[in-house]
Amino acid sequence: MTAAVAATAAAPILEIRGVHKVFGALKALDGVDMQVRSGEFHGLIGPNGSGKSTLMKAIAGEHLPTSGTVTFKGGDITRATPSERSRAGMSIKFQITSVLPGLTVYDNVLLATQAREGIGSLLRSSSRRRLHGKVWAALEQFRMLHRADDVASSLSHGEQQWLEIAMAMATGPDLLLLDEPTAGMSIEERRITGELLEPIRGRCAVVIVEHDLDFIREICDVLTVLDQGAVLNSGTIETIQNCEKVRQVYVRRT
């Protein structure tokens, strides 16, 4: 069984049911249902303003839905805080950088790992020794070991993005949320990003919002397409590519 098929057969780790989000008179999300299975790479696509970021924020706890539920690993997290979600095993890399530029690459990953454990860990110097193995493994996986002692501000744009993914993965999450991970990257950097994410498949579910449809097609097992705050279709790449409604939305908006 391929990793993609195995992932599809697994139970949902994340379930969104009837989620609405209203900003004044605007319905940014209009009754969204979505399921993400354990270990699957799930792409969230749709034209500008279709509600992708708002849905990611509702999953991450940055926005609370106006109505509807978000269930993670069988527990209702609709109203949970971002740190409660993090402790439950959710990790986020948003478009806006969370890297501290004056710290070394190593210390950025260490800080991200300690933050998951709570404020006590940040204050204990012993946690540095205890977490060394996790930090080292994350740096190795994301090919950053040779930059461990360099300050983060000296990294290229692509390397900063990989550092952020390493920081998000160092906490050992079951679900990783990636908001436009390849924004501003060269074609070569995009290819490397795909390679770096591949080993995660099957052990951590990933929800990816991305405008680069070639990248999404190459990396995702399942796609959900949003249009005007509602799900237009959800399924395999083949299903979505052959969907006339999806084609029309992209033609209409380009």
Ligand SMILES: Nc1ncnc2c1ncn2[C@@H]1O[C@H](COP(=O)(O)OP(=O)(O)OP(=O)(O)O)[C@@H](O)[C@H]1O
């Ligand atoms: N905080 C907010 N206050 C008011 N309106 C908002 C807010 N956040 C988003 N919106 C509106 O909600 C709608 C959905 O926005 P959202 O950013 O989720 O779309 P998107 O699909 O991520 O768009 P893009 O691809 O351009 O990033 C848009 O009309 C947007 O203007």
